[in-house]
Each structure stands twice: as C-alpha cells, then as structure tokens.
Amino acid sequence: MRRTADQVVFALLYSANVVMIFAHGLFGLGSVFTGVYLASLTAFLILVGWWFWRGSNTVDYLVAALAALFAISLAVHPPHDLKPVALLVLSLAAYPAARGFGGCMQKPGFVVTVAIIVAIGVIATLIAILRPDAHGTVMIFGFDHGAALFSTLVGILIFAFACSSRPLFPLSMAIFLSVAVFVAAQVHLMFLMLLATLSGGAIISPTRLRRFSVISAVIVAAFFAGSISRGPIAKEFVGHFKEALLPRGDIASIQEPGSLAPRTTALGCPEVDLNNPLDVRKRLYKEAFGLLPSAGLTGFGLGRFRDISCIGTEIHNLILQTAIEFGIPAGCVLVLALFCVAARLLQLAPTEPEALFALLSLTFVVLISCVYGIVSDSDFMFLTLGYASATTCEIRSDDRSAHSAIHLAESQRATAQ
DSSP, X not given: XXXXXXXXXXXXXXTHHHHHHIIIXXXXXXXXXXXXXXXXXXXXHHHHHGGXXXXXXXXXXXXXXXXXXXXXXXXXXXOSOSHHHHHHHHHHHHHHHHTTOTTXXXXXXXXXXXXXXXXXXXXXXXXXXXXXXXXXXXXXTTBTTHHHHHHHHHHHHHHHHHTSOOOHHHHHHHHHHHHHHHHHTXXXXXXXXXXXXXXXXXXXXXXXXXXXXXXXXXXXXXXXXXXXXXXXXXXXXXXXXXXXXXXXXXXXXXXXXTXXXXXXXXXXXXXXXXXOHHHHHHHHHHHHHHHGGGOTTTOSOTTHHHHHSSXXXXXXXXXXXXXXXXXXXXXXXXXXXXXXXXXXXXXXXXXOHHHHXXXXXXXXXXXXXXXXXXXXXXXXXXXXXXXXXXXXXXXXXXXXXXXXXXXXXXXXXXXXX
C-alpha cells in the first residue's frame, strides 16, 4: 500500500506540467502554488526514495558535476530574475527524487494515475476542438500548448503498454482515440518522435516486434484519422514544413490566401515566420550553433540567449541551451550522463522489459527536449534520467541477489553431500 502511494506521488510529479494547466487554467492558482507543489512532491520523493537507493553509479556523479557547473555559471553571470533559478534547482532535484523508484513507472499506481490525467485531457481537448470558434490552435483551459503536454504522457503510457504483456485489443482502442484527438489538436511532431522511438525499440527487442508493429500501426492510423478530421489544419502543418525547407527568397510563393495562420514576421529577422514553429526553430538553432564556440567555460548566463536572439525567445533545445548559457563543459557533462545511462540500458533492454521501457522513455524525452526543452523547466527530463539510472541499478542489484542465492544453494548442496 505504501509503495502504491509512492507511485501515485511520483506520477503527480511526473505530470506536473499538465497539473499546472488544471491549477492555473481552471482554478486561477499562481506561481506560489507551482513552487509549493513541485517542492513538496520532490522533497517527499527524495526522503522516501532514499531508503530504496541501490548504490551509486557514474550518472549520479555526472549529475552532481552538472549541478556544480550550473552553480559556477550562475555565480559568474548572476541572473536578473531568481524565479528561473528556483525552477532550475527544482528541475535538478528531480533526479534524486526519481533515484529510489526504479521500475515504478510500470506499476499500477503510476499507470492508473497518469491514465486518469490523460483521459481528462482527451475529454477537455475534444470539447475544445468541437467548439464553433476552434479554427486554429486548440486552447485547453487557456493554454495553447496543453495538447502537446498531454501527448507526452500518452507516449509514456504507450511505452508501458508496449513493454508489458497486457492484451492488445482493448488498449489499442484507447491509444487510437487519444492519438487521434491530440493530432486533431495540431500535435504532430510529438507522435512522429513517438513512432521513431517505437521503431528503435522493435529493433532492440526483436521478441516484441509484433507487439510494437501493431501499436505503431494503430498510431499511424490514428495520426491520419486526426489529420483528416481537421484537413485545413493538417494542410497548414505541411505548408509550415515546406516553408522551413525552402530558401528564404521562396517564402512568399507558398503563402496561400486565406491561410489559417498568416505570416507574422519577427522584428529582428523578417525572414522568419513566427507562426511556423519549424521555421522559428530553424533560425534558433542557426543562432545557437553560431554562438556555441563563444560560450566558453561558463556560458553566457541563464536566460541570456533570449536577449541575444533576434526572435527574443529560448532555444527550445535543452542540450544546446545548457552548453550556451552554462558553458560547453556543462553541455558535455549532460550529454555524457545521457550516453552512460542509455548505453547501460541498451545492454539490458533485449531481455529486461523494465530496461526497455526506461530506454524508450528516456529516448522519447530527450527527443522532446531537443525540440521543446527549456533548462529551467526540465524536471520532466531529469525525472526520466533519474528513473532510468535507478532502473539500471535495480536490475544489477537483482542480478547480484539472484547469483548470491544460486551460489548459496550450491554451497548448501555441497555441504549436505
């Protein structure tokens, strides 16, 4: 019973961004509630999870080194606003909060809690889509990115289902409905990344090829169904993709009359269409890679890229932002931490469902962080990293216990003889 309660709390922290949509949009709660919510759940999980840690590993030390590099950069470049610093501290604290809970994300307490939250999101999104005035981006409780946040949780539930032995048919219907609704709400990249991650999982674990193939087919069917249900919106997405690929001089030729989202140019760089997220990210990454050689050991400082960029926004790439705002060493340490845990999971994933789930979840979250990630709002990524690290330690500990039991049994047999 105690562990079930821990799983529910873990699920509530893992779903924190979605919970904030309810808190702010429905109940009008502000940043104080956000801070109390994140701090209390994180502290609870650290205190409870400490008793279930299965030893330390390389990733623990790398995350500690990353925190030290963050602190040095903040000391060298004091931020103007302390709120992002507080959120950054809470994001880093998510790693130790998850370290005592290896394997819990496939347990009923976690899965049921997240499934309830997703179900509420599906209903809210469907209502928003069916409103007579819903012609562009779907607003969920006043937030235009609500559907994307709910979609990340859909991906985690799909991985939990794919790595289990639960019956395919009933849950496939739930997958189809949720994916179709969120695609109709203009969430496309998230499910393309989800499909790419599932494809990798099928290659890593050939014994689950049929299961992964069926789930992928359901997602593809739902993707097309959701796109067809709002044809003009899907056409707009294709137009955005074409616009991002074409040379700057050809932009005007593909801007169609009566477009749902007419071009809105950035003041500092008029060739960028602010209504095209792909075009915006193309420009942001170009600026980020241009600044990378000048980032040095401590970076430009938290939030400084937004002041430098002609678009005036974050990079929306967690790894690049870490390297540019906190220094190249910090970016390298983050990449190394991700690589170390992924390499270990890759060894275990073909035979261990828990490791396969952790690897798929981490891959998916890293892909999301490379498109939407902000370092001061990265608790989702550090929770997943901590969970993946805990899973490797738990499997290693279980293997040692099994070997010890076998050795003890053989010793007792030899003594008896």
